[in-house]
Amino acid sequence: MKDKRQMKNLININDEHLKELENEAIFVMREVAAQFEKKVLLFSGGKDSIVLVHLARKAFWPARIPFTLMHIDTGHNFEETLKFRDDLAKEFDAELIVKKVQDSIDNGRVVEEQGVNASRNKAQSITLLDAIEELNIDVAIGGGRRDEEKARAKERFFSHRNEFGQWDPKNQRPELWNIFNGRKHPGEHFRVFPISNWTELDVWQYILNENIKLPNLYYTHKRKIFKRNGIYLAWAPFMQLKPTEKVFETDVRCRTIGDITCTGVTLSKADSLEEIISEIAATRITERGGRYDDKRSEAAMEDRKKEGYF
Amino acid sequence: MKINGKIKNKSLLRLTTAGSVDDGKSTLIGRLLYDSKSIFEDQMEHIVQSGKRLGREELDLSLLTDGLRAEREQGITIDVAYRYFATPARKFIIADTPGHIQYTRNMVTGASTADLAVILIDARKGVLEQTIRHSYIASLLDIQHIIFCINKMDMMEWSEPVFKCIKAELALLVNKLNIPDVHYIPISAKYGDNVVDRSENIKWYDGKTFLNLIETIEIRKNKNPENKRFPVQTIIRPHTAEFHDYRGYAGRVAGGLFKPGDEVAVLPSLLRTKIKSIDLFGESLSECSAGDSVAMSLDDQIDISRGDMLVSPHDIPVISQDINLMVCWFNERQLKVGGRYLIRMNSNVAGCIVKSIHYRMNINTMEQDFENITINMNDIANITIKTSKPVFFDPYKKNNITGSMIFVDEGTNETVGAGMIL
Ligand SMILES: Nc1nc2c(ncn2[C@@H]2O[C@H](COP(=O)(O)OP(=O)(O)OP(=O)(O)O)[C@@H](O)[C@H]2O)c(=O)[nH]1
Ligand SMILES: [Mg+2]
Numbered sequence: 001m002k003d004k005r006q007m008k009n010l011i012n013i014n015d016e017h018l019k020e021l022e023n024e025a026i027f028v029m030r031e032v033a034a035q036f037e038k039k040v041l042l043f044s045g046g047k048d049s050i051v052l053v054h055l056a057r058k059a060f061w062p063a064r065i066p067f068t069l070m071h072i073d074t075g076h077n078f079e080e081t082l083k084f085r086d087d088l089a090k091e092f093d094a095e096l097i098v099k100k101v102q103d104s105i106d107n108g109r110v111v112e113e114q115g116v117n118a119s120r121n122k123a124q125s126i127t128l129l130d131a132i133e134e135l136n137i138d139v140a141i142g143g144g145r146r147d148e149e150k151a152r153a154k155e156r157f158f159s160h161r162n163e164f165g166q167w168d169p170k171n172q173r174p175e176l177w178n179i180f181n182g183r184k185h186p187g188e189h190f191r192v193f194p195i196s197n198w199t200e201l202d203v204w205q206y207i208l209n210e211n212i213k214l215p216n217l218y219y220t221h222k223r224k225i226f227k228r229n230g231i232y233l234a235w236a237p238f239m240q241l242k243p244t245e246k247v248f249e250t251d252v253r254c255r256t257i258g259d260i261t262c263t264g265v266t267l268s269k270a271d272s273l274e275e276i277i278s279e280i281a282a283t284r285i286t287e288r289g290g291r292y293d294d295k296r297s298e299a300a301m302e303d304r305k306k307e308g309y310f
Numbered sequence: 311m312k313i314n315g316k317i318k319n320k321s322l323l324r325l326t327t328a329g330s331v332d333d334g335k336s337t338l339i340g341r342l343l344y345d346s347k348s349i350f351e352d353q354m355e356h357i358v359q360s361g362k363r364l365g366r367e368e369l370d371l372s373l374l375t376d377g378l379r380a381e382r383e384q385g386i387t388i389d390v391a392y393r394y395f396a397t398p399a400r401k402f403i404i405a406d407t408p409g410h411i412q413y414t415r416n417m418v419t420g421a422s423t424a425d426l427a428v429i430l431i432d433a434r435k436g437v438l439e440q441t442i443r444h445s446y447i448a449s450l451l452d453i454q455h456i457i458f459c460i461n462k463m464d465m466m467e468w469s470e471p472v473f474k475c476i477k478a479e480l481a482l483l484v485n486k487l488n489i490p491d492v493h494y495i496p497i498s499a500k501y502g503d504n505v506v507d508r509s510e511n512i513k514w515y516d517g518k519t520f521l522n523l524i525e526t527i528e529i530r531k532n533k534n535p536e537n538k539r540f541p542v543q544t545i546i547r548p549h550t551a552e553f554h555d556y557r558g559y560a561g562r563v564a565g566g567l568f569k570p571g572d573e574v575a576v577l578p579s580l581l582r583t584k585i586k587s588i589d590l591f592g593e594s595l596s597e598c599s600a601g602d603s604v605a606m607s608l609d610d611q612i613d614i615s616r617g618d619m620l621v622s623p624h625d626i627p628v629i630s631q632d633i634n635l636m637v638c639w640f641n642e643r644q645l646k647v648g649g650r651y652l653i654r655m656n657s658n659v660a661g662c663i664v665k666s667i668h669y670r671m672n673i674n675t676m677e678q679d680f681e682n683i684t685i686n687m688n689d690i691a692n693i694t695i696k697t698s699k700p701v702f703f704d705p706y707k708k709n710n711i712t713g714s715m716i717f718v719d720e721g722t723n724e725t726v727g728a729g730m731i732l
Contacts, residue, residue, distance in 0.1 A: 017322040017401045026603035027562045030543040034616050034657065058591040059603070062556060063548040146392040150377025153391045156419075169378050170388055174415040174640050176422045176728045178562075179654050179716045183723040197403055199394045286350045299379045 018206055022055065025194040027178060028157055029059040029141070032192050033066045035182035036138040040070040040097070042128075042310060045081035046257040047214060048143030048195065050088070051203055054212050055194060056141075057092060067141060068095040072128050074120040074259045075102045076238065081257060084215040099131045118240070119261040125308040129165040132189055139182070139190045142310050147199045148287060151302035157196050163187035165308035191310075200287045201280055208273040217254045218276070220269045224249050231264040255280075255287050323529060324403045326421045328448060329430035330440035331409035334461040336387055338430060338499035338520070339406045340371025345506035346521060348395040349374065371500075375406040388413055390420035399525040409440055414688045415640040418447060418728055425529045426455040428520075430499075433466040437479045443673045445480075446690070449487040450636055450730055452710055454530055456484075457493045457523060464498040468511040486676050491527070495520055535599070538566030538574070538622035539704075539712050541656035542614055546605055558589060558605030559614060564656065564711035565704075566622060567599045568606070575623040576612055577702045582623055583610040617658035619702055619712075627702040627712060632665070634694050634732045635706075637685075641719065641726035645685035645693070651726065653697065655715040661698035662717075668692040692732070706730040 032039060041056065043049045056065045069089055073082070089096040101120045104110040109130060110123040132140065146153045156172055158180045173181060182190055195203070207214065224235040226245045233239075234254075235247045239261060252265040253276070270276045301309075327335035343349050357373040364370075364382060375391040376382055387408040395402050405420030407413075421427060427448040431441055448456060458480050466472045473496045484492050495504055496512050497520060503509035506521045518526070546558035568574075572585045586607045588595040598604045606620065621627060639645050649664045669678035671690040678692075685691050706713030717727035 020322050020601060023562060023601055023603040027543070030560050030603070031657075034544045059560070060546055061589070061591045061605075062550065062553045062558075063546050147394045150375075150391070153375070153377055153393065154389050170380055172389060172416075173725045174419045174716075174728070176419060176716050176725070177711070177714050178423070179656070179714065181654060181716060181718055181723070181725045183652075183718060185723065197392070197394070284351045286352055302377070302379055 015209070018202060018209065021195070021198050021202060022058070022206070024178075024197065025055045026059040028180070028192060028194040029056055031158075031180050031182070032139055032141060032194075033060070035180070036190070038136050038138045039067045039141070040135075040137055040139070041065070041067040041141040042143070043069040043071050043085060043096075044143070044258060044310075045071070045077070045085045045215065046143070047203060047207065047218060048145065050212060050214060051206060052141060052143050052194065053088065053092065053094070054210060065092060065094050068097055070097045070099065070131065070140070072124045072131070073098050073100045073102075074124060074261075075100060076120055076236065076260045078215075078217055078234075078257065078260060080215050080217050097131070097135075099127050101127045103127070104130065115240070119259060121259045121262050122304060122307075122309070124259075124310075125165075125304065128310070129308045132165065133187075137189060138184075139192055141192045141194065143195060144191075144193045144310060145198050145200075145203075146196050149301045151299065151305055155193060155196065155305075157193055158182055159191045159193065160184065161189050161191060161308065165189070167191075167305050167308070169302065169306070201277070204273065204277045204280055208277065215257065217257055220251050220253050220271045222249055223252050223265065225252060225265055232267065234260055234263065234265055236260050322401045322403060323426060323524065323527075324405070324424045325426040325428060325524060326405040326417075326424035326453075327407055327428050327430065328417060328421065328444035329409055330432070330435070330438040330444075331386060331411075333409060333430040333432045333435075333441075334499040335409060335428075335430050336372035336375045336391075336406050337370075338428070338459065338461065338497070338505065339393060339404055340374040341499050341502050341505045342404075342521060343374060343393065343395055344371055345502050346395065346397065386410060389416045397521070397525055402524070409444075411440060411443070411688055414443070414447075414638070417444060418451075418638055418640075421448060421451055421453065422728070424451075424453055426457065426524065426527060427453045428457045428459060428524075430459045430461045431476055431480070433460050433462045433472055433476065433496075436476050437483065439673055442483060442676065443688075445483055445487060445489075446671065446673065446676070447638065449489050450638070450690070452707060452730075454489070455491045455493075455527055456489050457495060457520070459499075459520065460494065460496045461499050463496045463503065463509075463512060464501055468496075468503075468509075470514045473515075483676070493517075493523060493527075495523065534565070535567035536622060536625055537704075537709060538568060538572075538620070538625065539564040539627070539709060540568065540574075540606065540620040541658070541712070542616055542618045542620070543657045544616055545614070556607065557611075558607055559620070560603075560605045561657070562603045563598050563600050565600050565709050566625075567597055568620075569597045570594075573623055574608075574620040575626060576614055577619045577621060577627070578629065578700060579612065579618075580626075581610075581612050583608045583612055585609075585620075617656075619656070619658075621702075627704050629700050629702045631697045631700050632694060633662075633697065633701070633703065633729075634692070635715070635729040636732065637691055637693055637717070637730075638728045639685050639687060639689050639691070639726070640728070641724065642687050643719075643726070645689075645691070645727065650720070652718040652720055653695070653701075653715045653729070654718060655701065655703060656712065658701060660701050662695040665694045665696050668694070703731050705732060
């Protein structure tokens with residue numbers, strides 16, 4: 001960031017509204033704690049779920065987080081993410097459950113995609129729904145935000161899922177004021193999104209204001225990458241390359257972190273939150289513009305969500 | 311939310327669109343984002359491609375909010391879409407709601423949290439039943455600010471008499487509705503006239519553009535410090551060595567200003583105690599006010615659970631089992647006298663039975679129907695209910711949070727109605 005004063009303005013203007021968003025998110029978390037029995041917080045190791053954990057700590061201090069952290073591990077995650085996840089659970093004395101897509105493949109619940117664009121991203125839904133059923137989970141808190149994607153823009157805070165784990169976007173329950181109706185029949189569950197109203201910039205500014213620790217992947221680092229359909233993807237040994245694709249090493253950071261096969265990286269030398277914020281404030285591409293999973297079809301996210309995706 | 315309070319300027323403004331089907335709500339929001347350069351390149355590319363696939367001849371900005379497959383195919387909005395944008399003056403949360411009567415419940419969903427309603431009128435069609443219904447719902451929800459956008463002026467030769475005629479009709483409606491702050495703008499959402507940029511075609515209009523208006527409108531929020539309301543959401547008991555005896559009552563302030571040392575009455579027991587501390591994440595706060603999520607600890611050990619409320623001893627809410635309220639009905643199954651439901655108000659849940667239906671609002675005439683009334687989906691009515699236990703509440707006009715409730719069907723678990731207490 002060149003102009004420190006401008007930076008300060010950008011942050012100060014938004015303080016009051018960040019406080020309002022925090023108040024709202026804490027309120028939602030407490031409703032979840034009060035209305036449900038078996039509660040998990042879907043923890044991906046990405047910034048949104050890290051912010052969720054922070055908000056949960058704030059909501060219930062000085063008690064422990066009343067949610068079990070649950071990670072759906074595709075087996076194609078960055079090493080750093082897994083270490084960060086384990087350290088965080090230990091530091092905050094939180095219960096952690098890890099469910100592996102590999103197990104769903106091994107027991108025949110999931111058929112692995114083949115070919116160069118193969119990704120386990122979609123398969124996560126099956127592993128997740130199986131875990132929800134197996135553990136009798138009532139509610140799964142997620143870090144989804146309405147500004148991320150056009151189907152997400154339609155989601156309620158308390159989003160009902162039928163006994164097949166499906167979302168019915170054409171027939172959502174009305175949600176009035178801040179009165180949340182979490183009643184359901186056995187076998188059904190809810191997804192709850194406390195940071196529905198946050199934008200990407202809000203999340204980054206909050207991380208800065210609250211001094212929240214993030215994996216180093218979010219800051220600039222050297223990495224082997226290649227370009228596919230205009231998006232830079234991180235290279236990993238299990239990824240198949242097309243003949244024209246060349247792997248090279250350069251300075252990058254992640255704007256979102258998910259499964260390696262679909263997480264785009266940004267060419268960047270930003271090594272502080274201030275620099276990241278100013279890059280994001282100036283960018284002309286959405287955060288999910290670099291997500292390969294959303295590019296598969298017109299309504300890729302809507303379709304995945306109907307099937308039970310995060 | 312409420313008048314006679316302090317004025318909040320540079321914060322978050324929540325606005326909702328409303329108005330009849332096809333009046334151009336989604337197009338207006340698309341245009342607002344487009345002309346204020348708030349659309350990202352990949353979003354733009356996406357709606358251009360979708361428009362082509364759907365066979366639209368021109369750029370269709372409604373595709374920015376109509377994100378569901380079914381919405382794009384039918385060219386209508388089905389459920390609320392939320393959009394976020396910021397200018398140097400303000401941050402906005404926009405709820406773009408459907409105009410179709412069938413989806414009134416989704417319109418109410420979007421409007422229930424709004425500070426400001428933008429109601430569109432198609433200049434060719436003038437005031438329609440849905441225009442009236444949505445204006446009435448906005449007034450019931452106690453939305454203090456309405457902007458009427460007379461849209462599609464391009465199709466009426468930018469005619470001033472057309473605008474004036476619709477404005478006069480709306481003014482009559484507003485008189486019946488009791489909305490304190492009302493504005494009228496002639497626009498073309500499709501071509502951008504008076505949305506972000508001043509229109510070259512409507513020289514006779516010298517008021518503000520839409521963007522300028524929403525940036526500068528002064529939003530009144532409820533800041534009456536005496537109307538103290540703190541509904542308890544959950545109890546925090548850490549059971550650790552360090553905080554062995556800590557007992558925090560967690561919740562979000564629904565009204566007034568609280569300070570450590572303040573005397574409070576606990577409902578429903580009416581026992582009194584004092585606030586020992588107001589906590590948030592290890593910090594002791596010197597005060598908290600409406601909207602703040604905090605945890606309070608109290609001087610005395612009193613039995614308090616979720617659903618109870620801490621209030622000012624000098625301004626106690628109504629405590630009763632009989633509630634007279636306005637209800638918006640959302641369900642195919644009729645609301646009937648004798649019907650039993652669960653109600654949820656704040657963190658409190660009670661059973662209720664519908665005792666009487668006084669009248670149904672006739673949206674076309676804005677009069678009250680008393681004879682042979684049935685309450686169907688999308689109707690608005692005045693009813694009395696009896697609750698299974700005493701509950702505490704304020705009139706909705708006094709406090710939107712402690713004066714509102716939802717009706718839940720115990721069989722289906724659906725949310726079937728919204729109530730605003732009179
Ligand atoms: N000529 C003209 N057409 C417009 C204008 N605004 C919107 N339209 C067209 O009117 C049609 C309906 O627009 P939408 O924005 O989808 O209407 P809506 O109010 O969001 O409709 P619902 O959400 O389904 O209630 C589309 O074909 C628009 O292109 C305008 O200012 N001028
Ligand atoms: Mg629309």
